[in-house]
Amino acid sequence: SLYSQTARRWTRLTLEPFELSSSKGRRVWTSLLKAIESELVLADKWPGMLAKDLSEYLFVRSSGNFQSLMTLIARGCTRAVESGAERLDERVFDPVRNDEASERRRKEIAAELRMVPA
Numbered sequence: 001s002l003y004s005q006t007a008r009r010w011t012r013l014t015l016e017p018f019e020l021s022s023s024k025g026r027r028v029w030t031s032l033l034k035a036i037e038s039e040l041v042l043a044d045k046w047p048g049m050l051a052k053d054l055s056e057y058l059f060v061r062s063s064g065n066f067q068s069l070m071t072l073i074a075r076g077c078t079r080a081v082e083s084g085a086e087r088l089d090e091r092v093f094d095p096v097r098n099d100e101a102s103e104r105r106r107k108e109i110a111a112e113l114r115m116v117p118a
Contacts, residue, residue, distance in 0.1 A: 017063060017065050018059070018064040018065075020056070029055065032066075033050040033055060033058065034050070036069075037050040037051055040073075040077065040088070042087055042088065044085070046087075049088055049089075050073075050088065054089070056113055058073075060110045061093065061098055062098065063105045063106075063109055071098060071099060072102075075096045075097075075098075076096055079092050079093075079095070
């Protein structure tokens, strides 16, 4: 059957969303952003561009979801290169649409973060 042919080709892995409600969660999120940042190829990038300057912004935009974060960063990089900005900041990201689930949760997560001490 078709299912038996395709079901054996992939192993489903799950990754829980990241969280910022604990100091450990913030450290893990920051480490992830630093790792991504180190691999970016943009002429005007700087240390801390993602991990410091955009940490909470990216969390809100991605809902803490890894795939949503990677989609947003990939689309942001495309926009940064095409526009000549060669950097990632809120002006580059603001017009970028992300997946529907992240876009729906955006306001809710922003409100939650305002209630959590840094």
